[in-house]
Amino acid sequence: xxxxxxxxxxxxxxxxxxxxxxxxxxxxxxxxxxxxxxxxxxxxxxxxxxxxxxxxxxxxxxxxxxxxxxxxxxxxxxxxxxxxxxxxxxxxxxxxxxxxxxxxxxxxxxxxxxxxxxxxxxxxxxxxxxxxxxxxxxxxxxxxxxxxxxxxxxxxxxxxxxxxxxxxxxxxxxxxxxxxxxxxxxxxxxxxxxxxxxxxxxxxxxxxxxxxxxxxxxxxxxxxxxxxxxxxxxxxxxxxxxxxxxxxxxxxxxxxxxxxxxxxxxxxxxxxxxxxxxxxxxxxxxxxxxxxxxxxxxxxxxxxxxxxxxxxxxxxxxxxxxxxxxxxxxxxxxxxxxxxxxxxxxxxxxxxxxxxxxxxxxxxxxxxxxxxxxxxxxxxxxxxxxxxxxxxxxxxxxxxxxxxxxxxxxxxxxxxxxxxxxxxxxxxxxxxxxxxxxxxxxxxxxxxxxxxxxxxxxxxxxxxxxxxxxxxxxxxxxxxxxxxxxxxxxxxxxxxxxxxxxxxxxxxxxxxxxxxxxxxxxxxxxxxxxxxxxxxxxxxxxxxxxxxxxxxxxxxxxxxxxxxxxxxxxxxxxxxxxxxxxxxxxxxxxxxxxxxxxxxxxxxxxxxxxxxxxxxxxxxxxxxxxxxx
Amino acid sequence: xxxxxxxxxxxxxxxxxxxxxxxxxxxxxxxxxxxxxxxxxxxxxxxxxxxxxxxxxxxxxxxxxxxxxxxxxxxxxxxxxxxxxxxxxxxxxxxxxxxxxxxxxxxxxxxxxxxxxxxxxxxxxxxxxxxxxxxxxxxxxxxxxxxxxxxxxxxxxxxxxxxxxxxxxxxxxxxxxxxxxxxxxxxxxxxxxxxxxxxxxxxxxxxxxxxxxxxxxxxxxxxxxxxxxxxxxxxxxxxxxxxxxxxxxxxxxxxxxxxxxxxxxxxxxxxxxxxxxxxxxxxxxxxxxxxxxxxxxx
Numbered sequence: 020x021x022x023x024x025x026x027x028x029x030x031x032x033x034x035x036x037x038x039x040x041x042x043x044x045x046x047x048x049x050x051x052x053x054x055x056x057x058x059x060x061x062x063x064x065x066x067x068x069x070x071x072x073x074x075x076x077x078x079x080x081x082x083x084x085x086x087x088x089x090x091x092x093x094x095x096x097x098x099x100x101x102x103x104x105x106x107x108x109x110x111x112x113x114x115x116x117x118x119x120x121x122x123x124x125x126x127x128x129x130x131x132x133x134x135x136x137x138x139x140x141x142x143x144x145x146x147x148x149x150x151x152x153x154x155x156x157x158x159x160x161x162x163x164x165x166x167x168x169x170x171x172x173x174x175x176x177x178x179x180x181x182x183x184x185x186x187x188x189x190x191x192x193x194x195x196x197x198x199x200x201x202x203x204x205x206x207x208x209x210x211x212x213x214x215x216x217x218x219x220x221x222x223x224x225x226x227x228x229x230x231x232x233x234x235x236x237x238x239x240x241x242x243x244x245x246x247x248x249x250x251x252x253x254x255x256x257x258x259x260x261x262x263x264x265x266x267x268x269x270x271x272x273x274x275x276x277x278x279x280x281x282x283x284x285x286x287x288x289x290x291x292x293x294x295x296x297x298x299x300x301x302x303x304x305x306x307x308x309x310x311x312x313x314x315x316x317x318x319x320x321x322x323x324x325x326x327x328x329x330x331x332x333x334x335x336x337x338x339x340x341x342x343x344x345x346x347x348x349x350x351x352x353x354x355x356x357x358x359x360x361x362x363x364x365x366x367x368x369x370x371x372x373x374x375x376x377x378x379x380x381x382x383x384x385x386x387x388x389x390x391x392x393x394x395x396x397x398x399x400x401x402x403x404x405x406x407x408x409x410x411x412x413x414x415x416x417x418x419x420x421x422x423x424x425x426x427x428x429x430x431x432x433x434x435x436x437x438x439x440x441x442x443x444x445x446x447x448x449x450x451x452x453x454x455x456x457x458x459x460x461x462x463x464x465x466x467x468x469x470x471x472x473x474x475x476x477x478x479x480x481x482x483x484x485x486x487x488x489x490x491x492x493x494x495x496x497x498x499x500x501x502x503x504x505x506x507x508x509x510x511x512x513x514x515x516x517x518x519x520x521x522x523x524x525x526x527x528x529x530x531x532x533x534x535x536x537x538x539x540x541x542x543x544x545x546x547x548x549x550x551x552x553x554x555x556x557x558x559x560x561x562x563x564x565x566x567x568x569x570x571x572x573x574x575x576x577x578x579x580x581x582x583x584x585x586x587x588x589x590x591x592x593x594x595x596x597x598x599x600x601x602x603x604x605x606x607x608x609x610x611x612x613x614x615x616x617x618x619x620x621x622x623x624x625x626x627x628x629x630x631x632x633x634x635x636x637x638x639x640x641x642x643x644x645x646x647x648x
Numbered sequence: 649x650x651x652x653x654x655x656x657x658x659x660x661x662x663x664x665x666x667x668x669x670x671x672x673x674x675x676x677x678x679x680x681x682x683x684x685x686x687x688x689x690x691x692x693x694x695x696x697x698x699x700x701x702x703x704x705x706x707x708x709x710x711x712x713x714x715x716x717x718x719x720x721x722x723x724x725x726x727x728x729x730x731x732x733x734x735x736x737x738x739x740x741x742x743x744x745x746x747x748x749x750x751x752x753x754x755x756x757x758x759x760x761x762x763x764x765x766x767x768x769x770x771x772x773x774x775x776x777x778x779x780x781x782x783x784x785x786x787x788x789x790x791x792x793x794x795x796x797x798x799x800x801x802x803x804x805x806x807x808x809x810x811x812x813x814x815x816x817x818x819x820x821x822x823x824x825x826x827x828x829x830x831x832x833x834x835x836x837x838x839x840x841x842x843x844x845x846x847x848x849x850x851x852x853x854x855x856x857x858x859x860x861x862x863x864x865x866x867x868x869x870x871x872x873x874x875x876x877x878x879x880x881x882x883x884x885x886x887x888x889x890x891x892x893x894x895x896x897x898x899x900x901x902x903x904x905x906x907x908x909x910x911x912x913x914x915x916x917x918x919x920x921x922x923x924x925x926x927x928x929x930x931x932x933x934x935x936x937x938x939x940x941x942x943x944x945x946x
Contacts, residue, residue, distance in 0.1 A: 445842045474844050487835035491857040500853075504843045550839075 066091040067133065067235055067268050068115070074127030075107075075114050075292075083126060084110055085292045094235070097262070097269040099279035101315075102289035103569035108272050111289070112238050114138070115270075116155060117145040132236070150181055154229035156239040156258070160221035160246070164213040170224050171197075171209030177231040193227075200227040201257045219250035226258060230265075237262055238270045243278075247432035247596060248640040255282055274569065276319040277599075277642035280304055288312050318574035390420035391558055391590050392444065397453035399439050399614075413439045414450070415614035421607070423557070426584065426591040428605035428622075430598060430637070436614035441560050441594045445479055446470065457558065475505065478551035482563035484543035488535040494521075494546055495531040501553045520549040524579060541572035545579065552583070562594045577604055598641050602626055610634050675937035682933020688926035696744040703737035708891035716909045729898075729912045730905055738893040739919055745894035746875045746923065749809045749887070753874035754867045756813030761820025762863060766851050768821065769828025778825075782818040790815030790877070791886075798886045805894075808887035812877045816870045823866045827859040861938035868931030872924035879920055895920050 068091065075085040085107050092098050102108040113119040115130055117137060130137040132152060137145065149155075157163045165173060174193040183189050190209070197205035200223040213221060222242060229237060239258065243251040259282060262269045273279050279286050280300035288295045288303065288311070296303065296312045307313045399414040414436045421427045431437040442448040444455050446462045454461045462473045478501070481487040488497055498520055499513045508516065518528050524545040535543055544564065551559055561580070565573040581604065583589055595601060601608055601622070608625040610618040610633065617631040629635050676682055695702060704723075711732030719727040719735075726735040768778035794811035801807060831837060831854065840850050879896030881887035888894045890901070895916040902913035 489836040
């Protein structure tokens, strides 16, 4: 929330006036998604929530962060607000709940809940409304429960503050709520502490808390973005049943268009503190009106994933030309929050090329003659803390190989051992047994000069572009650090190389003297890529390299990676939990669970004819699949 | 090669957050309490440096004809003490002594504490050794160290500073060790390791610059404590020796005549309090300024 507010704040804004379909009545009730139903729907009673021309500022002088946001919510309706970070979606719900961070305040407009204006309500009267009439399911189940308090007590606390009297009655109701939220054996778990619950279970506890006051409106702020996909699906299914059964309205905040489409009756797309477009999921996904929405839909991997597969192969597979001509230089339109997506154009274009060719599929490259990376029966055991002798197998007999010039994705949920595999390949962990061979030589068994020369061939791109760049370094120093460590070239030649690398990742050379905190997440990830390329490696290990980025930026980075692969013949090992991204970029997919490889095949094999049940489950959990054209 | 997608949020003209020193300075300037502390600090330092020019009399110059003058007496701004020494002049030189002790103490704790903290934080096997050593040091009351030093080489300003410095080394080690443990886990250190950068290189290039702000802030915390510590040691006769003035000695001398001439104790007391306040205010402001997540003050 804070971050949204900050970046929103930094951006300049004009005056209010929401765009387009302001205040349009939404789909009434829980009707299924029907195209065009929206316009005729006439509410039979007053809407539950009316947001009118809402304006929010941080501080007295700063420009507004929300510029006249207006929308209605009917009773029992499920509405999603979709937007990137900085779009103002979290600020909107902050205003509705009267919980704006820092010095934020509503500077204009009204928020009517059953006719009562929340924007002008006093703190005391808001306290009576929050919890009783509005419930919040927060984003991060890890930090939103008090670790020093029993779970049951935290639910009981909410119940008591909602006026439920009597200890026995409170406890009975709390156990009831936990059961309703899908926590098995609730009576026993009532007395447990949060650390004894998994992430999914904690989120269920938070749902129980949010429903404790029997609210009319439930606000869910990215409730599952911290969870694995399969857990995410269970939680959302459950949440949906609960709200439907109670007739509660659901305001669902997410950055994932696919998720919004799957779970709600109506989608509000926000950007830069304004509502860009409103409509049913089908309208938004299949017939978007605004440019911004169109780009968002095109970039959303989950929505495009199950559609025509876009090949991301080096040119040797398809003959040259098709992608080269489609990578057209294009300017950045002013006033829009994101850059042009020549990437999407490119992929669409080469996608067409495929159709005229041999059809989708991964050609012979994947089984090329000489694999660059071979893992042989890799095993890694960790000692359990405090328990002498007992170990846990994080990586259990993993073998696969990666062909030169291709992209292999290692897919798995948290705890699957995929990151440990990456760390072994990078030489950061020693395997318990087995070996990782890079161009035929073992990185784990080598030392000294030969290890150094192997390390030059493998470079990482990490997940978090904020943590992977030393904030005290200038961009130039960051990029040429590997060169200095390996004592490559002179000062002048290194400078030259940095400029060249910045060109590679499409950053202006002028950023060389800046520091990472002056750049956006996407730009930082470009710097991280430039740095990884400095030593001219053959293999890049991308550990969740795009999962921390907004969809539009994510799409740009994936395009950049594909482009670099084509030009420099790079090989990628892509560690990720996001199957939609895998579908977009990988030739070869390895599915891992609990340290074991469950499935290993070309992307088409894995996606179109999955063998393992777990893979099928993962595929089924990709949100938005129903709307893929 | 034709990709020209430039992330639109780029700030090529530098109208963004601003970097490093610029941002810190901006944050400091926007913090009135911090600025007040900074200005007080500057005044205190100037007074200490130019003490001989500011003080109307020498610090040990006695005027037997005019003892126990009230503040405001012509010629004696803050009055005189039992020997007729000018309290204002003695305070000016006393501030100088206090700051000298404080600065020496901070220097000692930074020079010894920082490397030990870095080593302990970075290499686990060294941590066991260094941490036990700090535990042992912490178990020694620093007064005993001060008494011991005074017994060996006589009480003096340097000995007071060394005793205080030793007392503060463990806290500095802990701060630096904690920072190192945190920074060591960050992705950019991991990245450096995949380049085969040596531990020494990582410590000097990555860990130390990132720990610098914490070290500076900790120094501003140690400084006022050292100033009070000096006053305490001098009060007990373990620090600076009369007739050289320090704020602590002035307090010690004044206690005999506390009812006859309370101002002889009150002014040095206020002096100590103001120095500590200045350091605390400025230190708080510095900590806020160094904290990149702090945007509440702009």
